[in-house]
Amino acid sequence: MKNTHDRVAKLINAIKSNSSLAGLYGILADIQHLASSFECISFIWISRVRNVEADLLAKQVLSAELALMAAPTLA
Numbered sequence: 803m804k805n806t807h808d809r810v811a812k813l814i815n816a817i818k819s820n821s822s823l824a825g826l827y828g829i830l831a832d833i834q835h836l837a838s839s840f841e842c843i844s845f846i847w848i849s850r851v852r853n854v855e856a857d858l859l860a861k862q863v864l865s866a867e868l869a870l871m872a873a874p875t876l877a
Contacts, residue, residue: 809825811847813829814845816830817833817834818845820834
């Protein structure tokens with residue numbers, strides 16, 4: 803998981819410094835485009851350990867979305 807955390811931290815730094823990031827260019831471009839719609843916006847990185855409730859909520863939502871996307875059974 804450390805690699806994922808490092809990538810997210812690098813992504814946040816790239817957003818804040820308005821720089822590019824080769825491996826995450828598409829994601830970064832989407833975020834920068836959406837962020838330009840706001841008058842005021844800020845980005846911070848908080849580790850999962852320090853934000854347990856939000857991490858659990860995100861996992862529950864992802865699990866629910868995956869359940870909804872399950873292939874239909876053919877009768």
